Amino acid sequence: MELYIFDGSLExxxxxxxxxxxxxxxxxxxxxxxxxxxxxxxxGFHVVSDREKGxxxxxxxxxxxxxxxxxxxxxxxxxxxxxxFQHLLNFARYVIDRPAGASENYAHPDVLAISQTARQxxxxxxxxxxxxxxxxxxxxxxxxHIEPDFDVLPLVSEHFENRYADQRWIIYDxxxxxxxxxxLEKTEEIxxxxxxxxxxxxxxxxxxxxxxxxxxxxxxxxxxxTTNISARKNTRLHVRHVPRRYWKYLSEKQR
Amino acid sequence: xxxxIREKLGILADAAKYDVSCASSGSNRKNxxxxxxxxxxxxxxxxxxxxxxxxxxxxxxxTNHCIYDCAxxxxxxxxxxxxxxxxxxxVVELTxxxxxxxxxxxxxxxxxxxxxxxxxxxxxxxxxxxxxQDERFNGYIHLKTIPGAxxxxxxxxxxxxxxxxxxxEMPTERGLKLLAPEKSHSEVEKPLKYIQNNITQFESEKxxxxxxxxxVPAGQSTQIVVGATTESDKEILYTANAxxxxxxxxxxxxSGYIPISYDSRLPVIGxxxxxxxxxxxxxxxxxxxxxxxxxxxxxxxxxxxxxxxxDPKLGWAxxxxxxxxVDINTADYHMILxxxxxxxxxxxxIVQARRFNRLHENHLRKLGIAFRKARHFIRYADSPMQLKExxxxxxxxxILSEGxxxxxxxxxxxxxxx
Numbered sequence: 001m002e003l004y005i006f007d008g009s010l011e012x013x014x015x016x017x018x019x020x021x022x023x024x025x026x027x028x029x030x031x032x033x034x035x036x037x038x039x040x041x042x043x044g045f046h047v048v049s050d051r052e053k054g055x056x057x058x059x060x061x062x063x064x065x066x067x068x069x070x071x072x073x074x075x076x077x078x079x080x081x082x083x084x085f086q087h088l089l090n091f092a093r094y095v096i097d098r099p100a101g102a103s104e105n106y107a108h109p110d111v112l113a114i115s116q117t118a119r120q121x122x123x124x125x126x127x128x129x130x131x132x133x134x135x136x137x138x139x140x141x142x143x144x145h146i147e148p149d150f151d152v153l154p155l156v157s158e159h160f161e162n163r164y165a166d167q168r169w170i171i172y173d174x175x176x177x178x179x180x181x182x183x184l185e186k187t188e189e190i191x192x193x194x195x196x197x198x199x200x201x202x203x204x205x206x207x208x209x210x211x212x213x214x215x216x217x218x219x220x221x222x223x224x225x226t227t228n229i230s231a232r233k234n235t236r237l238h239v240r241h242v243p244r245r246y247w248k249y250l251s252e253k254q255r
Numbered sequence: 256x257x258x259x260i261r262e263k264l265g266i267l268a269d270a271a272k273y274d275v276s277c278a279s280s281g282s283n284r285k286n287x288x289x290x291x292x293x294x295x296x297x298x299x300x301x302x303x304x305x306x307x308x309x310x311x312x313x314x315x316x317x318t319n320h321c322i323y324d325c326a327x328x329x330x331x332x333x334x335x336x337x338x339x340x341x342x343x344x345x346v347v348e349l350t351x352x353x354x355x356x357x358x359x360x361x362x363x364x365x366x367x368x369x370x371x372x373x374x375x376x377x378x379x380x381x382x383x384x385x386x387x388q389d390e391r392f393n394g395y396i397h398l399k400t401i402p403g404a405x406x407x408x409x410x411x412x413x414x415x416x417x418x419x420x421x422x423x424e425m426p427t428e429r430g431l432k433l434l435a436p437e438k439s440h441s442e443v444e445k446p447l448k449y450i451q452n453n454i455t456q457f458e459s460e461k462x463x464x465x466x467x468x469x470x471v472p473a474g475q476s477t478q479i480v481v482g483a484t485t486e487s488d489k490e491i492l493y494t495a496n497a498x499x500x501x502x503x504x505x506x507x508x509x510s511g512y513i514p515i516s517y518d519s520r521l522p523v524i525g526x527x528x529x530x531x532x533x534x535x536x537x538x539x540x541x542x543x544x545x546x547x548x549x550x551x552x553x554x555x556x557x558x559x560x561x562x563x564x565x566d567p568k569l570g571w572a573x574x575x576x577x578x579x580x581v582d583i584n585t586a587d588y589h590m591i592l593x594x595x596x597x598x599x600x601x602x603x604x605i606v607q608a609r610r611f612n613r614l615h616e617n618h619l620r621k622l623g624i625a626f627r628k629a630r631h632f633i634r635y636a637d638s639p640m641q642l643k644e645x646x647x648x649x650x651x652x653x654i655l656s657e658g659x660x661x662x663x664x665x666x667x668x669x670x671x672x673x
Contacts, residue, residue: 106608107618130299134356142355162286163293166391167355215257216352222261223353226268227314228304231513231528237307241300252302 001027003044006085008032010077013085014054016047017092030089035082061092064100072118075125078151079117087113125152129159132171133251135217136210143204145172145179146249153180157187217251224252264349266339270319270330271365274422275478275510279311279360279395282417282473290391291354294417294473298360298395312363312397313353317341317378321367325435326518327424327483330367334516340369346382347390354394361395361417362386372403380408383415395473400450402442409446410453418473418505419450423498426491430484433520443477447502450475454503474505481536482529483512483521489559492539496550499543509536535561542567545599546592565651569595572632573647579632584613596629627657 002025006012016030023045036044062070073091076084091110095102105111127148134142142164153173157180160169164182172179172192181190206214247253279298286293300309318340319330329336341349350362364382368375379398386392398416400409413419421443425431428440450471457470477498479491495507511533514524539561542548546568553567554560562570572579572595581590583605591602601624608614608622613636620626631650645653 102611104607105611106604106622107612107614112621126299130301132357136356144357162295164291164355165286165289166291212352215260216356218257219261219264219349220353220356220358222264223268223313224302224304224310226265227272227310229272229306229308229513232306232308232511232530234307235305238303238305241303241307241309250302 001029003039003042004028004030004047004089005033005036005044006030006047007049008034008085009049010074011051011054012047012049013077013088014057014092015050017057017089017096018050018053019045019047020089020093028089030086032082032085057092057096060096064095064098065103069103072114075118075121075155076114078155079121080151081117084113084117087117121150121152121155124148124150125155127246128152128156128171131246131250132160133249134169135204136213137204137208138210140168140210142167142169143172144170144249145174147175148173151176153178153189156180157182161187221252221255225255260345260349263339263341263345264315266337267316267319267341268314270367271314271316271363273329273510273513273515274314274363274365274399275308275508276363276397276420276476276506277309277311277314278397278418278473278476278506280473281505282395284393284395284417284469284472286393288391288393290393291351292361292392292394294361294393294395301358301360311360312395313350313359313361314363315341315346315349315365317346317364317366317375317382318369319367320369322370323368323435323437325424325438326516326520327434327480327512329515331516343378343381343385347385350386350394351390351392354392359394361397363397363399365399366401368401372401373405373408376401376404376408376412380412380415383412387415397473400446402438402446404446406449409449413450413453413471414468416471418476419471420476420478421446422478423494424478424480425484426479426481426486426494427484430486433484434518444502447475447477447498447504451502475502476504476506476508478508478510480512481509481533487559488532488536488539488561489554489556491536492543492550492554495540496543507540509533509540531563532561535563535567539567542571547589548593564655566595568593569628569651569654573651576644576647576650580634581632582634583619584609584634584636594629594632596625596627596632598624628654 004016004019006016019025020028061073065073073088076088087110091114094108094110103111106115128146132144132146134144137143153171156171160171160180161182166184168183170179170181170190178189178191180187242250279294280296282294284294298311300311302310304310316330319336320338320340321330321332324332346364353359354361364379366375366379379401383396383398386396396416397418397420398412400419400421402421423440423443424438425434431438431440454471454474457467461467479495481491491509498504498507511528511530512522513528514522514526517524539553542553543550548571552571561567565573572593581594583591588602588606591597591605592599597605601622604622605614608618612618615636616626619635631645631654
């Protein structure tokens with residue numbers, strides 16, 4: 001078994017696949033720089049991310065994979081999980097070595113792992129599309145922040161662009177310290193100098209908000225309450241759909 | 256000002272909450288005008304109430320004033336409650352502001368009937384028209400049809416709404432007559448048929464001319480109240496089935512009756528809504544729509560009611576043991592779909608995966624089927640030798656004793672008090 005260390009980027013991961021073939025490595029253990037603990041006995045091979053090598057591998061994969069599986073590959077990568085990186089490497093080699101269609105072999109451990117991880121990431125993306133709560137700021141920008149379990153911002157931008165084409169908005173990932181800004185024309189990645197101060201009821205301090213914002217937060221909270229049917233109370237079901245870790249970002253859960 | 260609008264929303268959302276429809280999918284309205292909103296593809300549940308129901312639309316009544324006196328309805332004329340009515344502008348503003356903040360997928364607008372059907376319907380139409388034309392809103396709109404409204408108004412409404420619906424309320428004419436003597440199923444059938452005909456007509460025109468506007472692109476639905484009257488599950492599902500067939504409905508919703516009235520014809524206030532029964536009806540409905548079951552297979556005169564302790568798919572399998580076991584590695588897709596514990600997704604995965612390997616127990620477990628339930632009905636590459644055939648009651652007991660059914664701990668559907 002050989003130890004490969006890569007920088008954690010998608011390009012690096014694809015480069016690692018390339019190196020497997022040039023170095024004729026049989027079994028690889030792939031580890032990200034961030035999780036690598038140097039070992040006296042096994043120095044490991046440091047993969048140098050290389051755009052060209054990465055692209056060749058990606059092209060090779062695309063030739064074997066349909067659109068859906070290409071997306072799954074990317075989604076699984078965005079899970080940021082060390083074990084997913086390993087599965088992606090194994091999966092890429094498995095697919096490249098076989099005729100097209102091998103990715104449908106759900107009984108294969110790496111195929112199954114990628115499809116399951118991709119699904120989890122997809123669900124988190126979907127939850128972010130649901131749980132973003134914009135607040136209108138004094139200068140007319142709709143602002144929301146989130147802390148998703150996986151790095152899903154790249155997956156949600158199209159959804160929000162299609163939906164909110166006539167308003168400027170920012171969705172900011174507090175955990176990964178970057179966000180998306182849509183300026184009515186295009187969406188760009190941004191980093192905010194100082195992360196906005198949080199208060200409990202409102203994500204943004206009242207001073208920054210549009211004067212009507214408080215009303216709509218209140219109306220939404222009222223609506224959430226009155227639409228409930230207490231004779232059907234089912235907390236277990238409620239929490240299954242709205243996991244507690246998201247509550248702090250949901251204005252309707254702040255009262 | 257703040258207080259008045261809060262009060263109205265409180266009253267008119269409260270009165271609308273018994274309408275269980277919450278779908279915001281199935282339309283095809285794209286944001287092509289650089290406006291706001293997109294109702295293409297799957298809908299999104301933005302939150303869930305504490306009773307676990309999805310919130311995807313702003314569900315409100317235009318007014319809870321009503322000229323009718325249906326015993327099962329909170330807004331009935333004789334009920335002593337606070338009344339309110341939104342203005343057209345208020346509904347538009349609420350919808351837009353909720354949508355812009357990503358609270359909702361759109362609007363579900365229903366209404367009590369003030370003055371007469373057309374007077375009410377005309378206001379509903381003004382709201383949807385304003386949303387689409389002035390606000391360039393492309394989000395989802397579900398509009399309730401007011402029974403008795405004129406064809407012209409229905410047709411105009413259909414030009415702006417994504418979905419329209421009209422509730423059957425009681426599963427049979429007999430039940431409806433008992434609680435709402437002024438109403439009848441035929442009164443529901445007429446507008447359903449009219450909208451259905453228009454949908455068909457617009458679709459056929461669309462095949463010829465590209466620029467035909469959308470007409471109720473997400474189709475129609477209806478709702479049946481369960482447990483207010485004495486109809487059996489068979490009567491309910493056969494009615495649903497007939498409406499699916501005759502009016503090409505997208506959905507039939509089943510709403511467990513929550514007592515809200517001291518009327519002696521109805522269950523007493525405080526009695527539990529029939530939640531398990533409601534759940535079983537939805538499961539049976541899914542079997543009809545996605546699993547290829549005929550309604551006659553699910554219920555007949557010998558079995559007029561769905562079982563409470565097992566789901567309808569398992570119930571069917573136990574009554575039809577001669578159709579099992581099913582060999583996972585050779586059976587056709589439709590039969591795999593009928594195995595208890597195997598859903599649409601895993602059935603598909605099974606059929607794909609078995610092209611590469613004969614499937615063993617460990618494969619099946621990992622594919623995400625409910626193996627403990629399914630194992631009684633399937634054969635796979637490493638199935639254990641079966642010495643004797645089990646009979647249905649034995650299998651059922653095995654499954655029930657192994658399962659962690661959420662209903663077993665509280666068989667009367669009592670609320671747990673944590």
